[in-house]
Amino acid sequence: MAEFEESPRRTQRDPGVTRADRPVDETRHDQTGPSNDPPQQIAPGATFRDAAPSGGPLVRLPGPLAQRFTVVGELPVQGAESDLLLVRDRTIADPATEYVVKIFRRGYGADREVWRKLPELGSANVVRILETGHADGRDYEVIEYAAAGNLRSLMTSGVSVTDVLAQLAAGLDCLHRSGIVHRDLKPENVLVADVRPLRLVITDFGLSKAIEQSVVFASASRTLAYAAPESLSGQVSPARDWWSLGMIVRELVTGRPPFLGMSETTVVDHLATRPIDTGDITDPRLRLLCRGLLTRDPRRRWGGAEVARWLDGGSPTVTEEPVPEHQAPAGAGLAFSGRRYTDRTELARALVEQWDTAARYFFGRGEGGEAWRSLRDWLSTLPDDSRIELIDAHLTGAPPPDVKLLHLVRWLDPSLPPHFLGRRVTADDLPGLAALANDPAHADHRAACAIGWSLWQHDLLPALAGFADAADLKEIDARWRGRAAAWNQLAGWLRSRLPPPVTARLPDAGEPGRDDPPAVLLTLLALAARPAETGRTLADAAARAHASVREPVPWFRWLADGASDDPLRLLAVVRAAPDAVIEVEARRRDQEASQRRIADRRRHWEGAERRRLEGRSAAITRAALWSLPLLAIWTVGSLVVRQLLVGGGGESIHGAGRDTDPLPIFIALSAVAWAAQTTIEVVMAARQARDYLPLGLWSGMARAFRRAGTGLSGMSRAMSGTVRGPGARRRGCLVLVAAALPLLLLVVILPAFLAVAWLLWIAAMVLAPILHAVTAGIRLHRWRQRHEQAERDALGTAT
Incomplete structure (x- = not known):
């Protein structure tokens, strides 16, 4: 450590000859010793600096370098002690590979001890210096070219703080182990070697100690802004670099460069008299990190060990700085x-x-x-x-x-940044309030809502505009209130055209009891603060909301189709989408319930059908048994007709002068008629199954007999009433005549009937199955109608 604490001194310049360190190979970092070999090709896609090189450089390469390199241009990022040229090496196989030549100005020189240790570093987070030397009275360095810019260009792109911290800490550890203190670490001196994955390298660490004082006090306030308090007195130790890393981390977290807008005198006074404020860092872990790295006492400041513990999830101790007695005298x-x-x-x-x-x-x-x-x-x-x-x-x-x-x-x-309720409230912070208001689970949800209500009700943005760099808050407030008025007009119009459940989601901005939490109010604030970004966010949210409504909802389609790119209409779409999703879900649940009811009814119906069909065998057996009386009827009838023909002296069937016994013919026809009728009933039973049992062959006949009996009974009662009434004698005679007339006709017709009885019997045995088939078809048709109606009733379908 003695080397770190020694006072600044000037370095001795080499004679007017060049000295080249061996280039660091892509896969080897342990090469040491001088070499006159040209630098090897560096990895493709290596990195860039701040900007594209400008044409027509005014600085010329020293003579020995001019013989090997072609100047592409002069880099616009120049320091107080050196010039930077972008060059190509004409002596290698790929002359398109570009390098940076850093040429120290006259009067400035590099630390030879640093140059000696550079090839031994072997760190992926320290820039590769491929060659060092002295020519034409000036020191020079040949450095790998980084085409992706420096850390400053990434600080607004959401780069990971922990990733930057880990890589810079690794680079500083490597430098400090080799006895090198950077002394001027800042975002401009951190190059982006690779973007995906991110790889950062520390550069510009070779300043000679003799010029340290001039660099500190003559540099711009941006460079001074990263300097540790002890650098004002010339102290040199690794703790200076950790302070600078802390200022870089603080800038990454807060989004503001340190001491922005302050004069150099004010910065020096602040560094000499007071600590760095970390109250505007909301994340407690990051605030702990910054407090540790920005401890004013270099002996108690965090270093590599504490940063490593913090990265592993630990919480190293931070030394609280005592208050100087002169700042707080008693009383x-x-x-x-x-x-x-x-x-x-x-x-x-x-x-x-x-x-x-x-x-x-x-x-x-x-x-x-x-x-x-x-x-x-x-x-x-x-x-x-x-x-x-x-x-x-x-x-x-x-x-x-x-x-x-x-x-x-x-x-x-x-001069402070605008704060309210202990939170920073800049134009960049306002859009975040809307996100917190829409996230009740977030720890800062209530604070964001309270800030939003206070800004609106107490007109605080114009007051906050009085802080440093916050003048735009007054204009934002005017836009905010104009947006709120426009929203209230739109919401009132929409509420008159949308279903009642949706209107609750479209309250007036800041309406007590309805816009609570004030999500609408704070979304309009975000729209006023960052119109373009918030408009894109609303468009994306509206697209997601539209995609979440998976089935057509007429009112939501009307609302979404009319939104176009109007941010207020898009906000209405986002707000109304949950009700559209609820409606779709309710419709889906109703459909599922209906389908379940239909499925249950169908299961019940199918069960009833199975039970009906299970009775098919019994129905067929019953149909066959019920058909046996028909065989008896046809057989007995045939015997009766045959007896009438034989006993009554009727003609033979053929009328050919000899008698023919008709009984075999009658028996055969009877069997055919019975078989036909039995087949008809079996088919009916097979179709109707269990339903056939109460609807069999004789049920219709029984109903016919009941109707006939009812009719005869009525006729008998009518005749009895006729006989007992006035003029009964005359009516009785008429009734006797009416009753005797059919008997008389029967006596007259019977002989003629007996003559053709055999023919009529044969016709009956032929026509009866036909009539049976007709009546069976009618019965089957009526059963089908009743069966289909029962199915519709069971399934709940329309008739």
Whole structure:
């Protein structure tokens, strides 16, 4: 460590000859020793610096280098001690490979000890210096060319903080183990060697210690902004580089360069007298990291070991800096949170860091509180007449404590970034409030909602515009309120045209009880702060919402089709989409329930059908048994007709002078007729199965007999009434005549009937099966109708 603590000294220049270190091979990093070989080809796709080289360089290569290299252009990023040229080597196989030649200006030289140690580094996160030397009175270095720019170009693209931290920490560890302190680490001195995957390399670390003081005090404030406090007194140690890494991390986290807009004198004063504020870093892990790296005492500052533990998930201890006695004399200043403050800017930062405590402490009890009176008395000691307006206009009266604290902080230190409720509220932060308001599970959800309500109800954006670099907040506030008015008009029009359940999702902006949490209000704020980005976000969200509605919903289709690229209509689409999804889901559930009911009914019907068909065998057996009486009827009838023919002296069947016994013919025809009728009934039974049993052959006949019996009974009652009534004797005679007439006709017709009885019997045995088939068809048709109606009733389908 003694080498790190020695005072600056100047290096001795080499004679006017060149010295080339052996180029570092792609796969070997252990080559050492001088070599006059030309540099080997570096990996393709190697990296770039800040910008494309400019044409027509004014700087010329030293003589020995000019014989080997062709100048492509002069890089626009030049330092105070050197010039940078983009060149190509004419002596290698691939002359298109480009390198950077760093030529030190006259009066400046590189540290030879650093040059000696460079080939031994072997780190993927330290730039490869392929050749070093001295020619024409000037030191030079040949460096790999990085075409992807430096870390500054990536700081707005969402690069991973932990990835950057890990790579830069690895590079610094390698340098420090080799006894090299960079002393000027900043985003411009970190090159992007590869983009995917990201690989960063540290460069420009070879400044001689003799020029360190001039670099620190003569550089621009951006370079000074990354310098450690001890660099102001010339101290050199690895702790300086860890401080610079902490400032880079803080810039990555907050999105703002350190000391932006401050003069160099102000920066030097800040570094010499006060710590770096980390209160605007919301993530506690990142805030711990920055506090450790930005500890003012270099002996207690985090180094490589603590950073490694932090990357592994640990929480190394951070040394709290003691308050200098001259800043807090006994009884002097304003007491707050265990300290006394005399400096208004320090008090402002303390109030921001402990916002909730400060608001309750100073303003929670109103103007009668002791803390408020102490604050008022302390303000009266400050030589600033504007405190009167501050107290009368903003710190007294009805505003809530948080609003009063905002005006107090702004008055104390307007150079701070705008803060409210302890959170930074810049134009870049406003869109994030909408995302937090839409995420109730997030830890900062309630804080974002509270900030949104306060900004709207208390008109705070114009007040926040009084902070440093926040003037655009006033214009954003005007756009916000204009957007809110336009939204309220659109939402009212849409509510009159959309279903009632949807209207609740389209409240007026900031409407109490309906826009709560104030998602609509804060989305309009994001739209006012970043119109293009928020418009694209709403378009993407509307597209996802439209895709989530998987079935046609007429009102939602009308709303989405009319949105076009209007951000307010797109917001309405996003807000209404959940109801459209609910409607589709409800429709799907109804369909599924209906399908389940139909399936249940179908299962019940199919069960009934199975039970009906299970009775088919019994029905067929019953049909065959019920058909046996028909055989008896045909057989007995045939015997009767044959007896009539033989006993009554009737003619023979053939009428050929000899008698022929008709009985065999009658028996054969009877069997045929019975077989036909039995077949008809068996077919009926096979079709109707169990339904055939109560609807069999004789059920219709039984009904016919019942109807006939009912008719004869009615006729008998009618005749009895006729006989007992007035004129009964005359009517009785008429009834006897009417009853005797058929008997008389039968006596007259019977002989003729007997003559053709055999023919009529044969006709009956032929016609009866035909009539049976007809009636069976009618029965089957009626059964089918009843069966189909029963099926429709069972399945719940329309008739």
